[in-house]
Amino acid sequence: MSYMALYRKWRPVSFEDVKGQDPVVQTLKNQITSDRIGHAYLFCGTRGTGKTSIAKIYARAVNCEHPIDGSPCNQCASCRAILEGSSMNVVEIDAASNNGVENIRDIREQVQYPPTEGKYRVYIIDEVHMLSVGAFNALLKTLEEPPAYVIFILATTEVHKIPITILSRCQRYDFKRISLETIADRLRELTQAEQIQAEDKALMYIAKAADGSLRDGLSLLDQCVAFHYGKLLTYENALEVLGAVDSSVFSRMFNAVADGRTRDCITELEEIVIQGRELGQFVTDFIWYLRNLLLVQSADDPEGLVDLSEENLKQLKADAVKTDGNTLMRYIRVFSDLSSQLRYASQKRVLLEVALIRLTHPAMEPDLDSVLQRIHQLEEQLEDIEARGISVGQGTYGAAGSMAAFGTCGLPGQPSAGSDPAGSLQQPPSGDSGQTSAGISMGSAAEIISLPKAQLEDLNLIRNEWAKIVRNIGGGARSYLRDTVVEPGGEGCLTIVFLDPMSYDMGKRPTVIGELERKVEAAYGKSIYFKTRLAGRGERLDTIYVTKEDLEEKIHMDITYED
Incomplete structure (x- = not known):
């Protein structure tokens, strides 16, 4: 006997053999057991998901002399005749090659005669969307009011091409793509039954390449086995045969x-x-x-x-x-x-x-996506410049007085405080009005606030490393924390100020803040917890934080502190 392809040899012969279409199978079995059999069915879905196989099983089940829980017994004379293709009760038509009006007229003439044996005459029309407009119109009346002994099963992969007048006359069943696990399990069963040696990784890749079609999976397995016949089918073999890469x-x-x-x-x-x-x-x-x-x-x-x-x-x-x-x-x-x-x-x-x-x-x-990527690349380059203390614009800023000194990540116009207290009183040169000897603009001087030394050290550490911390956090959190400013929040606490409301809504989530706190503790050995808030409209974020001693040293005057 000549070799038979795996997908033909292992075609399901009962409802229990069908994989991945449990809702459809259960509904059809219930109709048979309760004797509520319809006259027209439409099976639609992607290729290789079991439409024709289930149609043939259903045709045997409705004519079976001894059905078992809605499934055909495959042993009675009627079932054997249908399996052998010798029964006159089941007619399978390929609409791709029989799509004319005359073909439908032949069907209309045949349905006038009741079955010589069995209960029903079943017409399975595959790829029904290929019928011409005239053929669909010729089918309408027969499909709506067929004799009691006639069942139509229409199968298609392109249900959108079916006229609404046909759809309204049929019970529609949608066949979903078969899951990767289901296809892989079926391939394992067949390789064991066929005594084929195959790596599980190779079978998983074949199942993935099948893209939800069990028939495609069996065909690909057949192809791989034929190329490496008698040998262990490895993952590399599957890649080689299918033209894929690791x-x-x-x-x-x-x-x-x-x-x-x-x-x-x-x-x-x-x-x-x-x-x-x-x-x-x-x-x-x-x-x-x-x-x-x-x-x-x-x-x-x-x-x-x-x-x-x-x-x-x-x-x-x-x-x-x-x-x-x-x-x-x-x-x-x-x-x-x-x-x-x-x-x-x-x-x-x-x-x-x-x-x-x-x-x-x-x-x-020129599209928006590429423009956004170019902006993102420029921001990363700017962050690298800030981290290295390279000269930017009119002045050179070291680690103590870089443009990231206020903890801003990705906003070119935001200065930030440095690591040494002396440098934290300096502002980057600008084109604004004149400055005092301390380097503070007289026109719009930044507010200076003193902090305890321990709090200032934590603040300066995180501000100087903020761009690096945000880059390393990865995922969506990276984009949420990009346009932010870090400010004091109390003993052992810092506050993240968001400039964008949408970023604030996403960045304030416990998962994001928790990951940030873990990153900081792992990298710097400090247990700092973070609070969040949204910056107000027009709020200034250039406050300078220093210790009491540094403030008195730079200003050279006595300062009265209020309790």
């Missing part, structure tokens, strides 16, 4: 894109091409990788949303802090547009190279 390649490619290393991106792509990988599959998998990065960055508990091993999830979290959500969405948009272009392109590699160059050079695109 997940580590996506990490290297993403890091090169995030760092703007165009040459490394092209070199990595060259390696993929040399290995003979399918570029369309690479683009699809890379979009999925970016989607996982976005989920890890946005969700507090991504483990339940991202189906990856612990090792891969750890690498994903490390990559997620390299950029922000807006940039990731831009990457996904560019590659999604590329995916649709590759379908009909003759020069796929050129299009992919152009897409990578666009990602690493946002200045090449």
